[in-house]
Amino acid sequence: xDSDILASLNSAQSDAVTSQALVLQVLAPPGxxxxxxxxxRVAHLIARHQLKPWNIIVCTFTVKAASEMKDRIQxxxxxxxxxxxxxxxxxxISLRYLKQYGQHIGLDKDFGIADTSDSKxxxxxxxxxxxxxxxxxxxxNRISTQKAKGIDCxxxxxxxxxxxxxEFGQVYRDYExxxxxxxxxxxxxxxxxxxxxxxSHPQCVSNVEALLIDEFQxxxxxxxxxxxxxAQRQNRITIVGDPDQSIYGFRSAEIKNLTRMKEQxxxxxxxxxxxxxxxxxxxxxxAQNIIEQDESRPPKTLQATHSHGLRPILRKLPSATGEATWxxxxxxxxxxxTGGLLQPSDFAVLLRSATISRPIEHALGxxxxxxxxxxxxxxxxxxxxxxxxxxxxxISHPDNSEAVARIVNxxxxxxxxxxIKSLLEEARSQDLSLWRLILDTVQxxxxxxxxxxxPSMKGLSIFVDVILCGHTKLLxxxxxxxxxxxxxxxxVKKLSFQSYLTKKYPEDHEARWTxxxxxxxxxxxxxxxxxxxxxxxxxxxxxxxxxxxxxxxxLDDMLSLFLANIALTASTQEKAEQDGEKLQQLTxxxxxxxxxxxxxxxxxxxxxxxxxxxxxxxxxxEERRLLYVGMTRAQALLYxxxxxxxxxxxxxxxxxxxxxxxxxxxxxxxxxxIALSSVTGLxxxxxxxxxxxxxxxxxxxxxxxxxxxxxSVNGEEPPEEIAKWDYGKGGGKxxxxxxxxxxxxxxxxxxxxxxxxxxxxxxxxxxxxxxYDELMEKAVLQKxxxxxxxxxxxxxxxPPKGRKRQIEGQGSIESxxxxxxxxxxxxxxxxxxxxxxxxxxxxxxxxxxxxxxxxKVAAPGLSSLLQHKPRNAxxxxxxxxxxxxxxxxxxxxxxxxxxxxxxxxxxxxxSDTVPTxxxxxxxxxxxxxxxxxxxxHTTSMQSVAPQRKTLGVRLSRDGWANRGGRK
DNA sequence: ACTATATTAATTTTT
DNA sequence: TTAATATAGT
Numbered sequence: 001x002d003s004d005i006l007a008s009l010n011s012a013q014s015d016a017v018t019s020q021a022l023v024l025q026v027l028a029p030p031g032x033x034x035x036x037x038x039x040x041r042v043a044h045l046i047a048r049h050q051l052k053p054w055n056i057i058v059c060t061f062t063v064k065a066a067s068e069m070k071d072r073i074q075x076x077x078x079x080x081x082x083x084x085x086x087x088x089x090x091x092x093i094s095l096r097y098l099k100q101y102g103q104h105i106g107l108d109k110d111f112g113i114a115d116t117s118d119s120k121x122x123x124x125x126x127x128x129x130x131x132x133x134x135x136x137x138x139x140x141n142r143i144s145t146q147k148a149k150g151i152d153c154x155x156x157x158x159x160x161x162x163x164x165x166x167e168f169g170q171v172y173r174d175y176e177x178x179x180x181x182x183x184x185x186x187x188x189x190x191x192x193x194x195x196x197x198x199x200s201h202p203q204c205v206s207n208v209e210a211l212l213i214d215e216f217q218x219x220x221x222x223x224x225x226x227x228x229x230x231a232q233r234q235n236r237i238t239i240v241g242d243p244d245q246s247i248y249g250f251r252s253a254e255i256k257n258l259t260r261m262k263e264q265x266x267x268x269x270x271x272x273x274x275x276x277x278x279x280x281x282x283x284x285x286x287a288q289n290i291i292e293q294d295e296s297r298p299p300k301t302l303q304a305t306h307s308h309g310l311r312p313i314l315r316k317l318p319s320a321t322g323e324a325t326w327x328x329x330x331x332x333x334x335x336x337x338t339g340g341l342l343q344p345s346d347f348a349v350l351l352r353s354a355t356i357s358r359p360i361e362h363a364l365g366x367x368x369x370x371x372x373x374x375x376x377x378x379x380x381x382x383x384x385x386x387x388x389x390x391x392x393x394x395i396s397h398p399d400n401s402e403a404v405a406r407i408v409n410x411x412x413x414x415x416x417x418x419x420i421k422s423l424l425e426e427a428r429s430q431d432l433s434l435w436r437l438i439l440d441t442v443q444x445x446x447x448x449x450x451x452x453x454x455p456s457m458k459g460l461s462i463f464v465d466v467i468l469c470g471h472t473k474l475l476x477x478x479x480x481x482x483x484x485x486x487x488x489x490x491x492v493k494k495l496s497f498q499s500y501l502t503k504k505y506p507e508d509h510e511a512r513w514t515x516x517x518x519x520x521x522x523x524x525x526x527x528x529x530x531x532x533x534x535x536x537x538x539x540x541x542x543x544x545x546x547x548x549x550x551x552x553x554x555l556d557d558m559l560s561l562f563l564a565n566i567a568l569t570a571s572t573q574e575k576a577e578q579d580g581e582k583l584q585q586l587t588x589x590x591x592x593x594x595x596x597x598x599x600x601x602x603x604x605x606x607x608x609x610x611x612x613x614x615x616x617x618x619x620x621x622e623e624r625r626l627l628y629v630g631m632t633r634a635q636a637l638l639y640x641x642x643x644x645x646x647x648x649x650x651x652x653x654x655x656x657x658x659x660x661x662x663x664x665x666x667x668x669x670x671x672x673x674i675a676l677s678s679v680t681g682l683x684x685x686x687x688x689x690x691x692x693x694x695x696x697x698x699x700x701x702x703x704x705x706x707x708x709x710x711x712s713v714n715g716e717e718p719p720e721e722i723a724k725w726d727y728g729k730g731g732g733k734x735x736x737x738x739x740x741x742x743x744x745x746x747x748x749x750x751x752x753x754x755x756x757x758x759x760x761x762x763x764x765x766x767x768x769x770x771x772y773d774e775l776m777e778k779a780v781l782q783k784x785x786x787x788x789x790x791x792x793x794x795x796x797x798x799p800p801k802g803r804k805r806q807i808e809g810q811g812s813i814e815s816x817x818x819x820x821x822x823x824x825x826x827x828x829x830x831x832x833x834x835x836x837x838x839x840x841x842x843x844x845x846x847x848x849x850x851x852x853x854x855x856k857v858a859a860p861g862l863s864s865l866l867q868h869k870p871r872n873a874x875x876x877x878x879x880x881x882x883x884x885x886x887x888x889x890x891x892x893x894x895x896x897x898x899x900x901x902x903x904x905x906x907x908x909x910x911s912d913t914v915p916t917x918x919x920x921x922x923x924x925x926x927x928x929x930x931x932x933x934x935x936x937h938t939t940s941m942q943s944v945a946p947q948r949k950t951l952g953v954r955l956s957r958d959g960w961a962n963r964g965g966r967k
Numbered sequence: 968a969c970t971a972t973a974t975t976a977a978t979t980t981t982t
Numbered sequence: 983t984t985a986a987t988a989t990a991g992t
Contacts, residue, residue, distance in 0.1 A: 062981070091982050116982085187982045250980060353979045355983090375980085377983090409970095414992095416970045453969085455992095568982065592980045614979055626980080970992075977985085 002047045005040050005076060009033070012273050017041045018048075021269035025216075025261065026240040029302045030287075030632035031278025034240045035072055035596060038212055041238055042085070043076035045210055053077075053084035054542050055209040057230050060089055061218045061248065063569050064374070065596050069214060083538060090223050091187060092568050094194035096539050098185075099564075100549050101204050105197050109550065110397055110560060113567035114184040117381075118402045119143075119175075126174045129425070132167055139171050146172065147188035148220045148252035181433065182400045191222045198229035206233050207542050215595070216241030220252040224260065235265070244291050244300075245629050247592060249622045274301050278598050280309025280685050283638045286666035287631040293660055294621050306685050310678060312631070312638035314607075314658060314667035315708075316715030320356070323605050323643045324363035326711050330639065330671050331369060331586065334601060336703045337674035339696030341683055344369055348587040348599040350630045352612045356647075357588050360605065370583065375590035380566050384501060384512040385519050389566060391491045394435070395470035396559045401427065401434035408438070411500045413459025422450040439464055466494045474559065484527040484562060488520050526562050535561065591630040600686050602634035607642045608652035624657050636685045639671070644715035671708030 006014045013033055016026045017040045028034035042058060045051045058073075060066040066088050074082040086093060098107060114122070123143070124136040146156055153172040160169040179186060185193060198205055211231040213219070216239035219227065231237050239261070246255050254260075262268045276284055281304040288302060317323040331347050349360055354376025364371050380389060387410055393403045405424055409415040426449055427437040440446035442461045452460070470490055474483070492498070497516060501509040525531060539561070543549055587599065604627070606612070613623035631638055646652045657663070672678065676693060683690035700706060 089982065113982095190982080248981075251982080355978055383984095412971075414970070418969060451968095456969095590980065611979095616979060622980095968992100970990105972988100972990075974988075975986085978983085 002044060005043050009040060010275060012271060013037045016271045017044050019269055022236050023265040023268040024238045025268055025270045026273065027242060027270060028240055028273040029242055029244065029276065029300065031276040032273040033277060034273065035069065035214065038214055038240050039069065039072040039076055042073055042212060046077060046081065051209045053081050054086065055207050056085050057093065057208055058085055058087040058212045059093060060214045063089060064593055065214060068596060090226060091190050094190045095564060095568065096541055097194050097197060097204060098190065100541055101197055101201065103550060104201050107193065108183050112184050112393060112397050112400050113564055114179060114186040115567050118184065119186050121402060122175055122178050123171065126171050134168060134171065139168060142168060143172050143175055144188055145252055147192060148222055150222060182402050183397060184400060191226060195222060195225050195229055202232055203544055203547050205230055206544060209234055210236040213239045217243050217246040217255055218248040218253045219257050220254055224257045244625055245595065247622060247626050247629055249619050275303045275305050277305055278635055279632060280306045280636055282309050282311045283631065283634050286312045287628055289663060289666055290624065290631065290657055291628040293657060294624060307681065309681055309685055310637055310672045311668050312640065312666065313671055315639060315641040315670055316713060317641055317643050317711055318715055318717045319645050320359045320643045320647050322711065323641050324359040327360060327603055327605060328363045328367045328369060329710065330708060333703060336699040337706060338679050338682060339691035339699050341679060341688060341691050342600055344584045344586045346600040348589060348594065348633065349603045349605065350589055350591045350594050350633060352591060352606065352614055354590050356606055360588060364586065369586055371586040371588055373588045375593035378569060382515055385515050388488060388491055388516065388519055392487060392559065393563055394467055395474060395487065396563060398435040398467065399433040404434045408463050411495060413462055414455040415459045419450065419456055426450050469494060484523040484559065485520060488523045492516065532558065591626050594633050595629055598633050598635055600635045601637040603639045604630045605641045607640045607655045607658060608646065609655055612655050627657055636682045669713040673707055
């Protein structure tokens with residue numbers, strides 16, 4: 001067994017795996033098999049050193065990484081053994097210790113977890129109450145920073161200077177008191193209290209034989225302390241990490257912890273892995289060049305094991321929507337050109353921030369490309385879900401005043417903001433929980449000082465009724481299997497939740513209702529006895545002689561567990577990855593959430609200043625590392641792109657990291673021509689079989705363009721757009737100008753966060769192209785003519801003022817139309833980049849003018865015409881109009897039901913969706929039909945796929961959203 | 968005086 | 983897509 005493990009490793013890796021060193025650091029650049037090494041070492045410790053899996057702790061930073069790690073370890077040691085490991089995020093492992101041993105440090109058995117919104121609400125209220133000038137979110141972050149340093153509020157107050165610091169200290173102290181009153185721990189508390197527990201009761205971890213930590217560069221000081229505490233018995237520690245991939249500075253990660261570790265244990269052995277097995281040479285070199293801009297960074301070697309491959313692309317596009325459309329067209333082009341070598345699941349779009357995913361989701365939806373979204377809005381953060389969960393939280397822990405305050409007037413019960421605030425303050429001053437105060441008031445045991453009018457009073461009693469009913473149910477129920485679902489159903493029924501949604505969200509209530517159904521489905525899953533057993537077993541810690549352990553078997557413990565899992569976004573199932581593969585979905589993810597993962601083709605859009613580096617980021621080195629992490633996710637093809645106008649239609653400036661001298665030499669300006677040799681190259685890099693020429697050629701024929709030449713390389717609007725506009729003006733009426741020739745107008749897309757089952761719609765481009773070509777040509781000629789008539793001087797006008805970056809208009813018409821057959825990048829000769837600065841280089845190169853078939857026009861370049869057109873000229877105003885047309889119904893959801901608002905008969909898009917069979921009626925118990933696990937997404941993803949009955953649908957902008965019968 | 972509703976602005980990354 | 987603010991209504 002052990003030899004099996006070692007067989008697949010290189011010498012450095014196997015040195016690391018088998019090292020006898022007690023404390024071991026493995027420093028490993030991206031793609032060097034870091035996780036593999038760590039998992040192999042776990043397997044080795046079990047197989048060779050006979051460590052018991054339950055005595056091994058494995059820590060990761062993200063939920064995603066934890067489940068990834070688990071999968072990998074399973075591959076080595078099997079599911080049974082893997083299950084026994086104590087594996088999870090720092091937070092979830094800490095939680096386990098606190099749940100089971102918390103009483104030893106005086107922790108109430110039933111503490112809840114304050115999530116971000118709780119914390120924010122608390123701080124906001126404190127700030128408001130005391131009329132402070134501090135920004136609430138800033139204060140919250142500051143509290144978190146202090147906690148991560150291990151400074152509690154009293155300590156802080158001691159050292160605080162007058163003024164701002166004193167004020168903040170007050171908030172900090174108040175915040176802590178509020179948490180305590182509501183019996184809540186925030187994320188930082190989980191780590192802090194666990195540290196406190198293990199310091200005072202080292203017995204808790206006396207069984208621990210080995211500790212392994214992934215992504216160690218992301219540890220903060222508290223986590224470092226936890227490391228030493230977890231391992232205190234035997235000090236057998238293995239960490240893997242890479243300073244270049246430190247991207248959690250905002251969470252107080254300390255890269256210094258690497259050296260601190262060496263100082264604490266001078267015998268620490270450090271092993272460097274240097275060979276990259278993931279990316280092509282070209283990608284690696286480009287990434288390397290970026291990261292080396294950081295001069296404070298110690299130089300490192302990173303050896304490519306793959307051939308040079310295709311150079312990464314740095315592409316300019318007119319706008320975010322244009323960028324999205326282009327991106328999708330490249331996904332489709334690459335897929336076709338490689339004859340099925342690549343599936344949608346081989347593509348990833350990595351974003352600096354999840355908020356900019358919208359145009360991309362829109363474009364993908366329009367083209368019928370299935371996708372899933374990781375990061376960003378989580379399922380449990382959706383208001384309709386969160387509301388129910390909050391009710392559960394209150395039923396479970398009525399003293400959680402935060403949750404009570406949030407739901408007491410939800411749905412609206414005429415208990416307004418002012419009343420809640422006043423009640424909260426009164427509760428606080430009486431040292432009561434909000435719930436206690438409200439309950440006593442409603443039941444006539446207490447006359448609150450807060451004035452309450454009749455409707456408010458009535459509202460309060462309705463609220464009390466709901467909670468009491470839930471609570472009774474919780475206490476009286478005997479069979480644990482049904483209780484969770486029953487509770488959810490009870491809440492939903494008591495609130496008339498469905499009609500509430502209908503009233504409050506007339507536009508998309510059905511989609512929201514589906515989310516509620518999904519929550520119910522999750523409750524069912526969580527109440528499944530087998531699943532519950534597995535979960536308890538996984539969460540259990542080994543019993544230790546002479547140490548009292550709390551058992552987690554009672555009913556409301558189950559509810560607590562369910563809620564805690566929600567708070568930590570810990571998944572109840574780990575099927576997501578496989579499902580993603582099976583369902584063939586493209587991945588959209590934040591770069592942060594993509595860490596540790598890889599894809600054959602990676603797109604990083606929005607590479608402009610303000611996005612990467614982010615405008616709010618203080619540490620630009622970290623932002624650079626972020627870009628580096630993103631780039632190094634790619635195996636075979638990497639696209640960076642930048643809209644030259646941001647969403648507000650202001651000019652953007654290419655990311656500073658990409659403007660550095662020499663950088664441009666590593667990139668192409670547009671997507672690669674895919675010759676047959678490239679396909680074989682890709683196949684080798686990906687270690688896949690190369691598809692046959694016949695297949696490739698067949699696929700190719702269904703493609704409208706086999707080159708990335710629709711969009712100009714300097715980011716201007718493509719000629720079609722201009723042509724269309726021109727014609728639109730002539731006709732007096734504006735015609736929507738999406739490049740219909742390129743993409744079919746599939747109205748069936750998916751709601752954000754939902755995976756779709758919609759089959760890809762075959763685009764019908766057949767004859768449209770020819771028409772377009774003609775149209776474009778005419779338009780351009782017309783333009784040029786007009787221009788020439790106007791004056792001869794205009795072409796040398798100064799460019800418009802206020803531009804951050806001037807874009808040279810040297811392009812000629814050929815470069816738009818001509819098929820520029822590009823030579824394969826000569827691998828060796830390119831390896832030495834030219835030292836040109838991209839911005840100073842002619843942006844429009846005509847690579848092969850002779851090949852184009854169209855009449856040459858000896859006239860000023862089209863791009864210069866564009867450039868110098870006055871602001872109020874139609875040429876400029878057109879995109880604005882377009883953007884408006886785009887906006888309105890974009891984020892509306894609609895549902896296909898058995899009696900849907902009927903689309904035009906000629907709309908064929910509905911055929912792909914599953915119609916809703918029936919709408920659930922309110923008084924019936926809501927029990928979604930069972931569905932196979934494979935259609936079901938876990939909660940670790942943001943996406944949850946309720947495919948069994950209904951499909952959430954986000955309509956494309958000019959679909960039948962407007963005809964759907966809303967107001 | 969308080970609550971509900973419409974408009975407007977702003978929007979990092981994760982546990 | 984929320985959060986804060988202004989306004990109308992109870």
